[in-house]
Amino acid sequence: MTMLPSVTRVTQLSMANTATANLQQMLSDLSHIQNEVSSDKRILVPSDDPVGTVTALQTRSAIGLNTQITANINDATGWLSTADNTLNSIVTQLTQARTLAVQAQDGALDQSGLDAIASQLDGIRSTVLGLANTQYNGRSIFAGTASGPAYDASGTYVGTSAAVERTVAPGVRLQVNVNGDTAFGSAGNDIFSAIANLSTAVSSGSSTAIDAALSALDTSTKSVSTSLSDIGSRETRLNALKSQNTSDALTLQQNLSNVEEPDLTQAVMNLQMQQNAYQAALAVTARVIQPSLVNFLTSTGA
Amino acid sequence: MSDFSGLNIALTGLTAAQRALMITGQNVTNANTDGYSRQAINLTPVDGVFGPSLWTNSNSVPGGGVSVDGITRYRAEYLEVNAALARGAQSALSTNSSTLSSIETMFGEPSSDALAADLNNLWAGFADVANNPSDPGAREALLAQGSAVASAFNSLSTQMQQLGTDSVNQLSALTSEVNTTAANIAKLNASIQQAALSGGDPSALEDQRDLLAQQLASDVGATIRPGTANSVDVFVGGTAIVSGQTAQQLTLDTTGGTATLDWAGTGHAALVSSGQAGGLLNTINTVIPSYQQGLDAVAVQLKNDVNALHSAGSGLDGSTGLNFFDGTGASDLSLSADIAGQPDKIAAGAVGGGALDGSVALQLSDLGTSTTGADAQYRALIAHLGVASQSAQRDSTMQDQTVQQIDASRSSISGVNTDEEMVAIVQYQNAYNASARFLTAIDQMLDTLVSRTGVVGM
Numbered sequence: 138m139t140m141l142p143s144v145t146r147v148t149q150l151s152m153a154n155t156a157t158a159n160l161q162q163m164l165s166d167l168s169h170i171q172n173e174v175s176s177d178k179r180i181l182v183p184s185d186d187p188v189g190t191v192t193a194l195q196t197r198s199a200i201g202l203n204t205q206i207t208a209n210i211n212d213a214t215g216w217l218s219t220a221d222n223t224l225n226s227i228v229t230q231l232t233q234a235r236t237l238a239v240q241a242q243d244g245a246l247d248q249s250g251l252d253a254i255a256s257q258l259d260g261i262r263s264t265v266l267g268l269a270n271t272q273y274n275g276r277s278i279f280a281g282t283a284s285g286p287a288y289d290a291s292g293t294y295v296g297t298s299a300a301v302e303r304t305v306a307p308g309v310r311l312q313v314n315v316n317g318d319t320a321f322g323s324a325g326n327d328i329f330s331a332i333a334n335l336s337t338a339v340s341s342g343s344s345t346a347i348d349a350a351l352s353a354l355d356t357s358t359k360s361v362s363t364s365l366s367d368i369g370s371r372e373t374r375l376n377a378l379k380s381q382n383t384s385d386a387l388t389l390q391q392n393l394s395n396v397e398e399p400d401l402t403q404a405v406m407n408l409q410m411q412q413n414a415y416q417a418a419l420a421v422t423a424r425v426i427q428p429s430l431v432n433f434l435t436s437t438g439a
Numbered sequence: 440m441s442d443f444s445g446l447n448i449a450l451t452g453l454t455a456a457q458r459a460l461m462i463t464g465q466n467v468t469n470a471n472t473d474g475y476s477r478q479a480i481n482l483t484p485v486d487g488v489f490g491p492s493l494w495t496n497s498n499s500v501p502g503g504g505v506s507v508d509g510i511t512r513y514r515a516e517y518l519e520v521n522a523a524l525a526r527g528a529q530s531a532l533s534t535n536s537s538t539l540s541s542i543e544t545m546f547g548e549p550s551s552d553a554l555a556a557d558l559n560n561l562w563a564g565f566a567d568v569a570n571n572p573s574d575p576g577a578r579e580a581l582l583a584q585g586s587a588v589a590s591a592f593n594s595l596s597t598q599m600q601q602l603g604t605d606s607v608n609q610l611s612a613l614t615s616e617v618n619t620t621a622a623n624i625a626k627l628n629a630s631i632q633q634a635a636l637s638g639g640d641p642s643a644l645e646d647q648r649d650l651l652a653q654q655l656a657s658d659v660g661a662t663i664r665p666g667t668a669n670s671v672d673v674f675v676g677g678t679a680i681v682s683g684q685t686a687q688q689l690t691l692d693t694t695g696g697t698a699t700l701d702w703a704g705t706g707h708a709a710l711v712s713s714g715q716a717g718g719l720l721n722t723i724n725t726v727i728p729s730y731q732q733g734l735d736a737v738a739v740q741l742k743n744d745v746n747a748l749h750s751a752g753s754g755l756d757g758s759t760g761l762n763f764f765d766g767t768g769a770s771d772l773s774l775s776a777d778i779a780g781q782p783d784k785i786a787a788g789a790v791g792g793g794a795l796d797g798s799v800a801l802q803l804s805d806l807g808t809s810t811t812g813a814d815a816q817y818r819a820l821i822a823h824l825g826v827a828s829q830s831a832q833r834d835s836t837m838q839d840q841t842v843q844q845i846d847a848s849r850s851s852i853s854g855v856n857t858d859e860e861m862v863a864i865v866q867y868q869n870a871y872n873a874s875a876r877f878l879t880a881i882d883q884m885l886d887t888l889v890s891r892t893g894v895v896g897m
Contacts, residue, residue, distance in 0.1 A: 145851065146851040146852070146854070146856060147851065147856070148470075148850050148851070148854030148855055148856045149470060149854075149855075149856065149857050150470060150471055150850060150854050150855065151846070151847050151850035151851070151854055154843070154846065154847075154850075155843065155847065158839075158843055180549060182540070182543040182544065182825075182828070183543055183546070183548060183549075183821050183822070183824055183825025183828065184539070184540070184543060184824075184825045184826075184827075184828035184829040184832060185825075185829075186825075187822050187825030187826045187829055188822070190548060190549055190821060190822065190825050191818050191821070191822045191825075193549040194548060194549055194555050194817075194818045194821060195818065197549065197551070197555060197556065197559065198555065198558075198559050198807060198808075198814060201556075201559035201560070201562070201563060201807075202559075202562075202807065202808065204563070205562070205563045205566045205567075205804070208566075208567075208570070209566065209570060212570050274571070275573070276573075276795060281793055282788065282792055282793025282794065282795045282796035282797075283793050283794060283795065284573065284793075284794035284795050296793075297792070297793040297796075299792055299793050299796055299798075301795075301797070302798070302801060303569075303570065303801075304566065304801065304804065304805065307808060308805075308808065310801070397549065429857040429858050429861070430857065430858040430861035430862065431857060431861055434861055434865070
């Protein structure tokens with residue numbers, strides 16, 4: 138607020154000018170506070186608070202990332218839980234195959250009985266093959282980055298061995314897939330040839346052949362279980378990140394409000410005070426500006 | 440000393456009181472006139488007339504009345520000079536501040552629909568494509584987001600160019616105004632000299648001229664120096680734009696992408712650094728180019744970062760080596776013709792990474808959090824703008840107060856105080872009445888002498 142300088146002569150014009158300038162300043166302050174309150178924004182342009190502006194921009198971009206991460210985590214959860222369920226079903230199928238093979242080994246069955254078990258084993262193989270081509274969101278989850286199925290009808294892996302990753306926290310990526318050749322064994326040593334070999338061994342009725350095939354099957358089962366526990370640990374990690382992300386979202390939103398929005402109580406208080414000050418200034422100015430000696434000299438010289 | 444000299448004394452008193460009342464009237468009526476300097480009458484007593492003779496001495500001779508010596512115009516030259524300097528700085532600072540405010544408004548940050556938000560959407564778009572590389576919807580959306588970012592850059596660049604053009608137009612209009620004002624000051628200098636020579640009162644002309652000189656100070660940061668014979672010389676950048684009765688002209692030169700004010704006569708550059716013209720020159724030559732370059736740098740950084748990753752990746756149709764953005768700066772940034780309208784060509788995956796590989800898109804989506812990327816550069820630019828605008832506003836407000844202070848000081852010398860004038864009216868009216876009473880007294884004395892003497896016995 139401008140003060141009249143300490144000069145000896147004061148004129149009506151300079152008083153009027155000073156009063157106008159001061160009222161103008163108060164009105165401009167008032168309008169600024171009104172803008173703050175009505176727009177619910179403390180920073181309307183960067184110069185209102187340059188540091189706060191940068192914080193606001195950073196927070197906004199962090200909120201954008203946070204929203205994206207929420208979507209990524211949901212997607213990752215879909216991938217992992219689908220893989221989890223599928224691998225569990227496959228382990229069940231493999232356990233059943235083992236039970237059937239052990240049944241065939243006790244020697245009580247004739248050739249037709251063995252053939253029946255062999256054909257059941259063939260059925261299990263095709264079920265497992267179907268499970269290995271399970272899709273999530275239109276993509277075969279065990280096929281890596283390939284667009285088609287993970288395995289063709291003959292049980293040959295046609296996927297890739299690339300990782301599918303999601304950003305699940307700022308700067309953190311998590312692999313959300315398990316590749317078929319990791320979970321189900323490499324070509325020739327895979328789960329499908331293990332079941333096929335077991336079926337052949339069962340048909341032959343040779344106990345030693347069945348033993349050899351069972352040991353290969355156990356290796357495959359172990360590989361699937363390893364993948365399953367790997368997926369499980371990733372799901373656990375993902376859940377932790379998910380709750381972290383949710384609480385981050387709240388914190389970020391709170392931070393943005395703190396930076397960008399006015400403290401409403403404070404702002405309304407300021408508005409009220411500024412309004413009072415403005416009205417008082419108007420009233421005082423109206424009284425001060427008006428009178429001069431003219432008002433008191435009714436008839437000069439008389 | 441004659442018997443009638445009393446009449447003459449009364450006459451000078453009446454005349455002086457009348458002139459003084461007229462001047463007071465002039466003051467009162469101009470109490471609110473811009474640039475008016477109050478006037479006061481200069482009165483001196485007139486010595487009595489006495490011949491050098493043996494029996495006379497000055498003590499025995501009464502005075503000869505009062506003489507009106509002239510009119511004093513209340514004006515402090517040094518305050519005029521200071522006011523000119525302060526006005527020039529005020530105009531330059533307020534022009535600077537309003538330019539920066541305009542640029543701030545253009546950027547429109549922080550908000551959920553300015554460039555920073557567009558960039559965030561772009562990175563989210565890349566992340567969506569990374570999650571679903573084969574989804575045509577995500578790819579189409581990404582193209583739209585890329586295009587939105589490009590047009591945000593284009594629009595900011597265009598607005599800044601427009602601000603530059605507007606400033607040049609404003610400066611051009613200002614230049615012709617300055618030339619007119621300078622010519623008028625030179626003419627007024629001439630008229631003032633003439634009025635003084637012919638014994639007239641040049642006060643009103645001087646007021647007009649001083650007002651114009653302050654106008655020049657505000658327009659081009661002119662400085663004022665009192666010249667010879669009541670004239671005023673006005674200088675711009677150390678060279679006289681008005682010297683006595685001659686004025687120089689300024690021309691605006693906008694060749695070579697920058698603006699300069701040159702002297703029309705010599706073609707040399709006038710060193711204008713203050714006043715509205717100084718502010719506009721700064722806007723045109725420094726402020727706008729600096730933010731334009733800052734924005735260009737952000738656009739180029741974005742283009743280079745995105746293209747470096749994108750061109751190494753592979754599209755759904757196996758195409759590779761394609762750019763995502765084209766352009767050389769903010770003004771012409773656009774989606775590359777290689778991918779515009781062809782969402783399948785967006786290189787989301789690595790070459791040989793499998794049809795549904797999203798690893799490149801994932802890397803692209805991470806660019807938003809890079810500390811050296813376009814987002815960080817843009818934030819730095821906005822921070823710089825905010826700080827610059829804030830300090831420009833403060834400087835401008837402070838200078839406003841300086842000008843107000845100086846104006847109040849000028850007004851304390853030159854301004855009209857109505858109370859004082861009312862007192863003067865009372866004073867001079869009474870003086871007039873008193874002189875009239877004195878005249879009556881002399882008249883009655885003469886009447887006694889002429890009509891009532893020598894009538895003994897009549």
